[in-house]
Amino acid sequence: xRCILVILVSISAVWxxxxxxxxxxxxSPPDGNWTTQWYEQQLDHFSYGVQQLTFMxxxxxxxxxxxxxxxxxFFYAGxxxxxxxxxxxxxxxxxxxPEFGAMVLFAEHRYYGSSIPFGxxxxxxKQYYQYQSSxxxxxxxxxxxAHVRQxxxxxxxxxxxxxxxxxxxxxxxWMRIKYPHVVxxxxxxxxxxxxxxxxxxxxxxGQVVTHTFALQGQECVQTIRKSWDAINKMAAxxxxxxxxxxxxxxxKPLNSTDDAKNLKSYLSDVWTNLAMADYPYMANFLAPLPAxxxxxxxxxxxxxxxxxxxxxxxxxxxxxVYFNYSTTATCLSYESSMPSSLDDNGWFLQxxxxxxxxxxxxxKNDFFEPQAWNxxxxxxxxxxxxxxxxxxxxxxxxxxxxxxKYASNIVFSNGLLDPWSSGGVLEDVNExxxxxxxxxxxxxxxxxxxxxxDPKSVIQARDVxxxxxxxxxxxxxxxx
Amino acid sequence: xRCILVILVSISAVWxxxxxxxxxxxxSPPDGNWTTQWYEQQLDHFSYGVQQLTFMxxxxxxxxxxxxxxxxxFFYAGxxxxxxxxxxxxxxxxxxxPEFGAMVLFAEHRYYGSSIPFGxxxxxxKQYYQYQSSxxxxxxxxxxxAHVRQxxxxxxxxxxxxxxxxxxxxxxxWMRIKYPHVVxxxxxxxxxxxxxxxxxxxxxxGQVVTHTFALQGQECVQTIRKSWDAINKMAAxxxxxxxxxxxxxxxKPLNSTDDAKNLKSYLSDVWTNLAMADYPYMANFLAPLPAxxxxxxxxxxxxxxxxxxxxxxxxxxxxxVYFNYSTTATCLSYESSMPSSLDDNGWFLQxxxxxxxxxxxxxKNDFFEPQAWNxxxxxxxxxxxxxxxxxxxxxxxxxxxxxxKYASNIVFSNGLLDPWSSGGVLEDVNExxxxxxxxxxxxxxxxxxxxxxDPKSVIQARDVxxxxxxxxxxxxxxxx
Numbered sequence: 001x002r003c004i005l006v007i008l009v010s011i012s013a014v015w016x017x018x019x020x021x022x023x024x025x026x027x028s029p030p031d032g033n034w035t036t037q038w039y040e041q042q043l044d045h046f047s048y049g050v051q052q053l054t055f056m057x058x059x060x061x062x063x064x065x066x067x068x069x070x071x072x073x074f075f076y077a078g079x080x081x082x083x084x085x086x087x088x089x090x091x092x093x094x095x096x097x098p099e100f101g102a103m104v105l106f107a108e109h110r111y112y113g114s115s116i117p118f119g120x121x122x123x124x125x126k127q128y129y130q131y132q133s134s135x136x137x138x139x140x141x142x143x144x145x146a147h148v149r150q151x152x153x154x155x156x157x158x159x160x161x162x163x164x165x166x167x168x169x170x171x172x173x174w175m176r177i178k179y180p181h182v183v184x185x186x187x188x189x190x191x192x193x194x195x196x197x198x199x200x201x202x203x204x205x206g207q208v209v210t211h212t213f214a215l216q217g218q219e220c221v222q223t224i225r226k227s228w229d230a231i232n233k234m235a236a237x238x239x240x241x242x243x244x245x246x247x248x249x250x251x252k253p254l255n256s257t258d259d260a261k262n263l264k265s266y267l268s269d270v271w272t273n274l275a276m277a278d279y280p281y282m283a284n285f286l287a288p289l290p291a292x293x294x295x296x297x298x299x300x301x302x303x304x305x306x307x308x309x310x311x312x313x314x315x316x317x318x319x320x321v322y323f324n325y326s327t328t329a330t331c332l333s334y335e336s337s338m339p340s341s342l343d344d345n346g347w348f349l350q351x352x353x354x355x356x357x358x359x360x361x362x363x364k365n366d367f368f369e370p371q372a373w374n375x376x377x378x379x380x381x382x383x384x385x386x387x388x389x390x391x392x393x394x395x396x397x398x399x400x401x402x403x404x405k406y407a408s409n410i411v412f413s414n415g416l417l418d419p420w421s422s423g424g425v426l427e428d429v430n431e432x433x434x435x436x437x438x439x440x441x442x443x444x445x446x447x448x449x450x451x452x453x454d455p456k457s458v459i460q461a462r463d464v465x466x467x468x469x470x471x472x473x474x475x476x477x478x479x480x
Numbered sequence: 481x482r483c484i485l486v487i488l489v490s491i492s493a494v495w496x497x498x499x500x501x502x503x504x505x506x507x508s509p510p511d512g513n514w515t516t517q518w519y520e521q522q523l524d525h526f527s528y529g530v531q532q533l534t535f536m537x538x539x540x541x542x543x544x545x546x547x548x549x550x551x552x553x554f555f556y557a558g559x560x561x562x563x564x565x566x567x568x569x570x571x572x573x574x575x576x577x578p579e580f581g582a583m584v585l586f587a588e589h590r591y592y593g594s595s596i597p598f599g600x601x602x603x604x605x606k607q608y609y610q611y612q613s614s615x616x617x618x619x620x621x622x623x624x625x626a627h628v629r630q631x632x633x634x635x636x637x638x639x640x641x642x643x644x645x646x647x648x649x650x651x652x653x654w655m656r657i658k659y660p661h662v663v664x665x666x667x668x669x670x671x672x673x674x675x676x677x678x679x680x681x682x683x684x685x686g687q688v689v690t691h692t693f694a695l696q697g698q699e700c701v702q703t704i705r706k707s708w709d710a711i712n713k714m715a716a717x718x719x720x721x722x723x724x725x726x727x728x729x730x731x732k733p734l735n736s737t738d739d740a741k742n743l744k745s746y747l748s749d750v751w752t753n754l755a756m757a758d759y760p761y762m763a764n765f766l767a768p769l770p771a772x773x774x775x776x777x778x779x780x781x782x783x784x785x786x787x788x789x790x791x792x793x794x795x796x797x798x799x800x801v802y803f804n805y806s807t808t809a810t811c812l813s814y815e816s817s818m819p820s821s822l823d824d825n826g827w828f829l830q831x832x833x834x835x836x837x838x839x840x841x842x843x844k845n846d847f848f849e850p851q852a853w854n855x856x857x858x859x860x861x862x863x864x865x866x867x868x869x870x871x872x873x874x875x876x877x878x879x880x881x882x883x884x885k886y887a888s889n890i891v892f893s894n895g896l897l898d899p900w901s902s903g904g905v906l907e908d909v910n911e912x913x914x915x916x917x918x919x920x921x922x923x924x925x926x927x928x929x930x931x932x933x934d935p936k937s938v939i940q941a942r943d944v945x946x947x948x949x950x951x952x953x954x955x956x957x958x959x960x
Contacts, residue, residue: 044526044527044610045526045615046524046525046526046527046613046615046616047524047526047527047610047611047612047613047616048606048610048612048613048833048834048868049606049607049609049610049611049868126528126529127529129529130524130527130528130529131527131529132528133526133527133528135525135526136526136527142877142878143877146873146877178658179880180880180886180887181879181880181881181883181884181886182877182880353528354528388528388529393626397622397623397626397662398622399661400659400660400661400662401661403661404661405959406660406661406888406889407660408886409886479885
């Protein structure tokens with residue numbers, strides 16, 4: 001079912017994106033500049049029967065610049081992957097640590113990376129994975145912070161600022177919302193807190209992807225929009241499939257319409273990932289990408305054609321920028337968009353319980369092949385795979401969606417190239433829950449290390465972050 | 481172990497107190513003026529493995545005065561007992577419903593009254609009772625409110641005001657703190673949100689009890705303070721025990737020093753309960769009581785004596801007001817302070833997990849027999865009985881204790897006669913989290929029906945409640 005693939009890969013893209021980029025910048029991001037620690041974490045924070053059960057949660061600490069007499073703790077609320085990946089790719093926190101005299105602390109999210117309860121069995125049976133939820137993860141962070149405060153002399157009364165990008169950004173915002181007595185403020189970057197049923201129309205996400213491509217010209221959009229039919233036509237005959245397999249240098253030739261379905265699914269993911277990864281400098285995402293990759297991809301896809309083969313040859317040229325920018329690929333592997341690592345398992349599970357983010361496409365206001373959002377079908381897939389049923393209204397009920405008027409001390413930042421901005425907070429909510437828009441920004445560009453090619457808007461966004469952090473810290477200092 | 485008894489009985493007194501009073505007032509409280517409903521509630525809101533498991537939660541609804549076009553929902557966050565008891569004794573909500581055009585809704589707390597998951601097995605094994613926690617209960621209320629909004633036409637956009645007294649008051653405040661997008665404001669009466677380790681000195685509670693008695697003269701306080709030694713002296717010999725058993729008309733004669741221990745424990749509970757129940761009108765608590773029962777009890781206990789027997793005869797006269805005001809008791813049953821109903825089981829369990837409220841006495845600043853707070857000993861009792869260990873810092877970590885500067889729209893009311901005011905919020909926190917003090921008030925007097933004998937301070941407190949509710953509702957109406 002395509003929707004699942006799109007959702008999963010898009011979200012997993014979140015970190016892959018941030019994390020696999022080569023170091024090309026003048027300011028190098030920190031590289032393992034921390035100590036790795038473990039905390040014996042309670043498995044269930046809300047019920048008391050299993051309180052004795054624990055798991056080892058990984059966290060990373062850097063105290064190089066920490067001012068032990070009142071310096072703040074910069075805390076990263078880990079999301080769906082190994083915590084090192086986030087630490088390596090949230091350079092902003094390390095960059096500003098010296099001027100704030102901050103301890104830098106990254107906590108791994110339960111059931112990801114190395115913090116998997118029940119080890120290998122973690123995803124085997126519901127009995128083991130039932131404790132995977134955002135609420136439990138937030139409670140982990142609260143508990144871990146209490147531990148760190150006790151462990152590091154001088155940290156007991158340090159103010160805590162929580163950071164996060166994407167799902168981590170949602171967690172950062174929710175942590176401030178639910179535990180304002182624990183964290184003094186939150187930088188929530190590209191956090192789609194409203195990407196849920198009833199809060200954001202399901203077609204919005206695909207429209208933003210399309211919009212990002214449209215900035216490179218309607219011809220590029222038109223070409224992609226026409227490509228689905230072209231693929232369908234080719235895939236309908238053995239001869240057509242053979243031609244496409246050959247023309248696109250597919251690693252696995254198309255043998256059926258199911259194969260064609262997978263190919264289209266892969267393509268949808270690619271366009272989505274490109275919009276998310278549309279950074280102003282060379283980066284390494286699912287594949288290495290040039291600066292402004294959407295521009296590069298659209299370059300050869302601007303010639304409006306009607307003939308299916310011609311359209312598909314154009315598409316392949318653009319696609320090559322994505323799958324073969326390094327020019328070392330021998331063939332195009334369209335089945336690899338969803339690797340089956342534990343991390344993907346984790347997000348698949350979460351999207352089958354609480355992180356239900358409806359996506360749909362109409363092919364008119366977006367360039368995707370039309371597809372409705374089908375909760376029933378999705379639900380059946382979840383029951384089959386995980387023996388759980390999605391709860392589409394759960395996150396709104398728990399955290400309030402965009403209804404945050406009583407929250408405080410949160411900066412929501414969103415890049416307008418980033419499809420996830422569709423579910424983000426794009427307007428100030430009140431005087432201390434504010435929105436920062438980065439028109440030229442892709443997915444949480446502001447959390448990355450400074451780069452020469454950074455647009456002015458992301459530099460300004462980082463200044464807004466710093467000003468708010470300063471305000472929150474002084475507010476806190478005046479109150480203790 | 482005495483501490484457990486004191487804590488439990490004192491807390492269970494909370495509702496017994498409110499609930500068993502005879503109707504003597506001009507304004508009768510409502511009597512079964514509601515429909516009883518059931519909602520199939522999720523057992524675990526924070527983990528997803530057991531989401532299919534549910535239990536039937538009882539709730540009571542009165543829509544006699546409800547304005548279906550925008551009228552508010554007055555929601556009572558049920559505490560540790562049958563929900564009918566609270567509905568029968570929170571007359572204030574019913575009294576003001578007509579002027580607000582409000583729906584009145586009372587929800588039973590899981591594992592109390594008739595809302596016991598796993599039925600008879602509810603308290604048999606940890607596997608069944610692990611889901612008993614304040615966090616789960618709050619999530620029940622959020623879920624139930626969503627259900628009611630969908631079920632009652634016109635309720636979808638109604639503002640919700642949450643009420644509660646004692647533990648229910650804690651839940652009301654915490655509900656607003658954790659789910660401000662669900663409830664627009666909270667009336668938290670006699671809510672000891674800070675009666676936890678490190679937030680309130682353990683001796684404070686007993687000092688307030690003593691203070692309430694001291695208002696009737698230091699002689700009364702002195703007499704009680706001297707009584708412990710007097711009992712110890714009598715209990716040391718068979719002859720003394722026989723004398724005391726006879727003089728106090730004990731149902732079960734004192735046969736050992738253990739019996740004497742139980743008798744002292746009972747006495748401690750009685751003095752505590754009297755302070756909590758020190759209402760300005762006749763009421764029926766563990767026993768029927770006259771108006772201003774502490775005054776009545778102290779009346780015969782004002783003659784300073786030195787001789788043990790004389791002291792104890794005085795005490796017995798005062799005690800008679802408590803155990804035999806109805807003059808129908810044939811003997812004094814000192815073993816009955818802790819009935820073993822399910823409700824008490826529930827609170828015992830909760831105090832062994834999250835509701836760990838340290839109490840201690842020094843006999844100098846209070847009139848109790850000196851006793852330290854011994855967490856280790858308490859903990860062992862909990863492991864033995866429930867196979868769980870207390871988490872003394874849990875509630876502060878979850879809800880913030882008195883550190884509520886970022887909360888909004890809560891009125892904390894406290895009567896100064898009420899020992900639980902020791903753990904209450906007694907000062908304004910910010911402009912919308914305010915404190916109302918009722919100097920002449922006992923335990924959540926303000927939530928009870930109006931009575932002729934009500935002191936001016938409680939009438940004023942109710943006016944503060946109404947003004948705030950009005951403000952919260954209009955604030956909400958302006959925002960939707």
